[in-house]
Amino acid sequence: MKEEYLSIVERAVKTSNADQCEARLSGMSWGLTRFANNYIHQNVVEDNAELTVRSVFGKKIGKAQTNQLDPESIAEVVRRADGIARVQTEIPDFVSLPAPESIPSVKGFYKETAEVEPEARALVVKAAVDQAETLGIESVSGTHYTGKEEIAVANSLGIEAYFEGTVSCFKINTCLEQGTGTAQSFSRNHRDLNPEALTEKACQKALKSRKTEPASPGSYQVILEEQAVCEMLVYLAMMTFGAQPYLEGRSAFSGHLGDQVADSSVSLWDDGLDERGFPFPFDAEGVPKQRVNLIERGLAGNVVYDSFYAAKAGTQNTGHSVDMPFGAGPFSANVFMGEGTSSLEDLISECENAILVTRFHYINPMHRLKTVITGMTRDGTFLVKNGEIVRGLKNMRFTQSVLDALSTVQGIGNNLGILRMEYAKATVCAPALRIGEFTFTGSTLF
Amino acid sequence: MEDLDTIVAAAIKKGADYCDVRFVVNREEDIRVRGRDPEKVSSKIDQGYGVRVLMKGAWGFAAGQDPEQTAARAVKVARGSVLAKKEDVKLSDLTPYTDSWKAPIKKDPFSVPMEEKLSLLLDCGKTLIEHEDVKVAQATMRIRSQEKWFLSSEGATIHQDTTFCGAGISATVVKGGDMQKRSYPTSFDGNFSQQGYEFVEALSLYDHCEETAREAIQLVDAEPCPSGTMDIVLDSSQLALQVHESCGHPTELDRVLGFEASYAGTSFLTQEKLGHYTYGSPSVTIVADSTTPGGLGTFGYDDEGVKACRTVLVDKGIFSGYLTSRETAYQMGEKSNGAMRATDFNFMPIIRMTNINLMPGDYAFEELLEDIQEGIYMQTNRSWSIDDRRINFQFGCEIGYKITDGELTDMVKNPSYTALTPEFWGACDAVSKDWQLWGVPNCGKGEPSQTMFVGHGAAPARFRNMKTGVG
Structure with a gap:
């Protein structure tokens, strides 16, 4: 499909009468199987591709999209983008669309993953349900998806970029006598998912969390499993690591690059080429993704840029343009946190009185500049006493500054978990953490 | 065709x-x-x-x-x-x-x-x-x-x-x-x-x-919002989101039946509670109405071809209805009330809110304030979070004002409140007559994630003894 994708974006660019023009074709061909109450209740496949054209007249910019890819529709969407640009007012900080740079190659496509059929996904689900039922689990739910994404970008300055990658996920929730458990994995290669091990893990969680007791709100030592850390870091990335909030003074990094913002054991970076995540070699403008050190041994490192904000700040474009429905500027879509040397069992065994959190639910920012977020625990919250899990806890609400939490890191796990948000094409890979102070502000009834 | x-x-x-x-x-x-x-x-x-x-x-x-x-x-x-x-x-x-x-x-x-x-x-x-x-x-x-x-x-x-x-x-x-x-x-x-x-x-x-x-x-x-237990009055836009999160989502029957268990979660409004559970005070009546003029959840027919209608979800405080589809309604022995919606052609319809409306009361806004000795009036949502059965929630607002002896006084920043859903609605003792319809175009649900446009009518309301100033 490479030739077809590139021919469409090149045709769009050539059709435009604008001073500069960019075309991006982003497609997805995938199948997603959802299961609940031990059967498949939603099972979908989708083929769709969207062509986005950005036309530039001087400093005036217009944008138009379509998912109709015949020559007439391509001409129409270009006319629409050109027309919008002509009636725009100038954007003084705009300099130019980006110029071409060499794009590194990265492996992100696995033929077998692209070709998984609905029947194969259904059999994976059936096996997981059978496995869980054998362990006495009452209710099993989750999602299994496989497929491929394609993107081509061209612009009138000579950018010509194409990437084809596969996507896959298996996540499972289990429920027994009000106890719930969860496990999930995401990979470009569906052979890496290991649904059997994930099902076993989720079942064991549910079995352990059947009987729960409430815990009082307050500040606790916590062990956050990989999924919980990934979920927390998504919000840190959103609030802190983009050039837009940074330049506008809305990021905790604004005016603080080089300052100590986390414990010296903490390092975070963005790397679109690391194959442990969801590698993607270029951004929405066709610019190669640079590795950016976000937090380096506890010090605020850098933020990520696209062409507009790099020109505005007079700095290097790091290749982090995204095309989201809202205007949030560049985004760190491939975040990694450096792993440590401890197993999860080690992290637990070194706690006298702590709370073990499997994952969070419904996180939302409370104060972005201070990186304060709130959310609930979910699917396995446990009290740890003298290095042992002693009982399940009712789920708790936390209200906590992420950077404050990262400033009290006491131990880092040796295994990287992964969280992929398909709608945002963003991935976070992070280890489990033992954190000295974490504030719970409430609890719920289950 | x-x-x-x-x-x-x-x-x-x-x-x-x-x-x-x-x-x-x-x-x-x-x-x-x-x-x-x-x-x-x-x-x-x-x-x-x-x-x-x-x-x-x-x-x-x-x-x-x-x-x-x-x-x-x-x-x-x-x-x-x-x-x-x-x-x-x-x-x-x-x-x-x-x-x-x-x-x-x-x-x-x-x-x-x-x-x-x-x-x-x-x-x-x-x-x-x-x-x-x-x-x-x-x-x-x-x-x-x-x-x-x-x-x-x-x-x-x-x-x-x-x-x-x-x-x-x-x-x-x-x-x-x-x-x-x-x-x-x-x-x-x-x-x-x-x-x-x-x-x-x-x-x-x-x-x-x-x-x-x-x-x-x-x-x-401004001063930070005081932490403590006090009466609060919420404006209609904040209540629109409150209704969305604490009534709209938990009355989706697919959630109740476990279809969303692995992602968005389930619901505390389980089937045995229908018709008698005390969801809120007698001041609280909430309806799902896909015929509300101008609502973002208004249509002629849902995406199963079910005609638009009005369903009472909470009747004077008693939990009394769900949002349903043909599949889930069958499991209840009923007919669908037309809540199956897909964001676009490329999504399978799932149960979504239509217009979930808190019905107005008889109070003027000033009357909501007049017997509050110490409280907070909060406006405009800034942050929201609720657990996966829709019980424990915490909301933050953009702006607040102290209520002192029935009058709005000093502005406060970072106002927030937290409660359990039935306690919260149970503490509602007055709803204003100043009803307004709000359009929410960013309701997320399902996998693949669907962003739906829904409507909420709401009026300012008063809640007694709420926990404020968290976080």
Whole structure:
């Protein structure tokens, strides 16, 4: 499909009468199987591709999209983008669309993953349900998806970029006598998912969390499993690591690059080429993704840029343009946190009185500049006493500054978990953490 | 419509017991101004087929551009579902309608010149950013139309044409290590309605710039919201989101039945509670109404062809109804009340909110305040979070005012409150008569994630002894 994708974006660019023009074709061909109450209740496949054209007249910019890819529709969407640009007012900080740079190659496509059929996904689900039922689990739910994404970008300055990658996920929730458990994995290669091990893990969680007791709100030592850390870091990335909030003074990094913002054991970076995540070699403008050190041994490192904000700040474009429905500027879509040397069992065994959190639910920012977020625990919250899990806890609400939490890191796990948000094409890979102070502000009834 | 007939016939021929198909054409404009400059001015047009089949009691869905190929793929997917089937999916009965429905609009927002729309937002952006302390000024407008054809193997043939639009402004101040934001008419890009451009004009965005900027600036120096237990009054836009999170989602029957257990979660409003559980005080009546004029959840028929209707969810405090689909209603021995909606052609319909409305009371706003000795009035949502059964929640608002001896007094920043849903609604002892309809175009649910547009009517209301100032 490479030739077809590139021919469409090149045709769009050539059709435009604008001073500069960019075309991006982003497609997805995938199948997603959802299961609940031990059967498949939603099972979908989708083929769709969207062509986005950005036309530039001087400093005036217009944008138009379509998912109709015949020559007439391509001409129409270009006319629409050109027309919008002509009636725009100038954007003084705009300099130019980006110029071409060499794009590194990265492996992100696995033929077998692209070709998984609905029947194969259904059999994976059936096996997981059978496995869980054998362990006495009452209710099993989750999602299994496989497929491929394609993107081509061209612009009138000579950018010509194409990437084809596969996507896959298996996540499972289990429920027994009000106890719930969860496990999930995401990979470009569906052979890496290991649904059997994930099902076993989720079942064991549910079995352990059947009987729960409430815990009082307050500040606790916590062990956050990989999924919980990934979920927390998504919000840190959103609030802190983009050039837009940074330049506008809305990021905790604004005016603080080089300052100590986390414990010296903490390092975070963005790397679109690391194959442990969801590698993607270029951004929405066709610019190669640079590795950016976000937090380096506890010090605020850098933020990520696209062409507009790099020109505005007079700095290097790091290749982090995204095309989201809202205007949030560049985004760190491939975040990694450096792993440590401890197993999860080690992290637990070194706690006298702590709370073990499997994952969070419904996180939302409370104060972005201070990186304060709130959310609930979910699917396995446990009290740890003298290095042992002693009982399940009712789920708790936390209200906590992420950077404050990262400033009290006491131990880092040796295994990287992964969280992929398909709608945002963003991935976070992070280890489990033992954190000295974490504030719970409430609890719920289950 | 002929090709839709062909799709349905092809799916049935390939073994489907039931098939419905939607052909959807969307048109959208998104205009965003940041400070003095345009940030994004875009136009989107897309279309496609979504085919849903039920075969041997199991679902299959496919979306694409080629009608026959899409139908064949839907059947193939259903064959996969059959492999992991426990029991046959059954659908509640339905009258198959042949009809056409169009939401009334006066002034087509797409016909208003782009220059005019952009000029309005630029004027707002410039006015907001001229205030020295305002670091970020935003003015946004979004317009969307959706034309949809629906055909089913049961004989339904429905055409619908809807348009919504809306706009908003906001000012963000960053100063002295603090950051405060104020929005008009509400946060997250303003308010939206299934009306024409007359709705945007009536918002009078420009006239509210000065007040919006001034409040954002004042907030930085305001006292923090006091922590404690006190009476609170919430404005209607905050209550709209409160209704959304603590009543709309937990009354979705698919959640109750566990369909969303692995993702969005389930619900505390389990089936045995229907008809007698005390959800709130007698002041609280909440309805699902897909016929509310101007609501973002208003339509002629849902995406199963069920006619729009009104359902009481909470009747004077008693939990009394769910949002249902044909599949889930069958499990209750009832007929669907028409809440199956898909964001676009490429999504399988799932149960979504329509317009979930808190019904107005008899109180004037001043009467809500008058017997409060010490309390907080909170306006405009800033943050929301609720557990996966929709019990424990915490909301933050943009701005608050102390209520002292029945009067609004000092401004407070970072107002927030937290409670358990039944306790919260149980503590509601007065609802104002100042009812307003809010459009929420960003409700997320399902996998793949679907962003739905829903409506909420609400009026300011009073809640006794709430925990405030958390976090």
